[in-house]
Amino acid sequence: MKALHDGATGLRDFGTARRVGNEMLIEQKFGVMSEEPSISMIRYYNIQPDRFSWVADRSVNGGKTWEKENLRIEARRIGPARSLGPLAPAQERGR
Numbered sequence: 472m473k474a475l476h477d478g479a480t481g482l483r484d485f486g487t488a489r490r491v492g493n494e495m496l497i498e499q500k501f502g503v504m505s506e507e508p509s510i511s512m513i514r515y516y517n518i519q520p521d522r523f524s525w526v527a528d529r530s531v532n533g534g535k536t537w538e539k540e541n542l543r544i545e546a547r548r549i550g551p552a553r554s555l556g557p558l559a560p561a562q563e564r565g566r
Contacts, residue, residue: 493518510534511541521548 486499495515502508510530517524522545529541 507531508533512537520552522546 483503484499484501485503486497488495488497490496493516495518497511497513497515499511499513500508501511508531510533511527512529513525513527515523515525525542525544525546526540527542528537528539530537
């Protein structure tokens with residue numbers, strides 16, 4: 472997965488996502504300016520408050536052929552749910 476770690480080209484990597492029913496489908500292109508660009512088709516499914524599943528197919532030849540289930544993640548929350556407060560607290564006017 473060299474392209475995933477290629478910091479020199481990361482700003483040119485891009486993707487699109489769409490929701491289909493209870494799943495999120497993402498097409499992500501990595502290393503688009505490198506010698507070895509790749510495309511990942513990622514599917515998030517079984518999405519629950521405390522877990523989700525993730526699987527990605529990968530192509531290194533512009534989508535002509537695909538390596539099915541190149542990556543798989545089964546994520547589970549191991550601690551209590553937390554809420555995230557505001558990323559930037561509101562500021563008083565006139566300051």
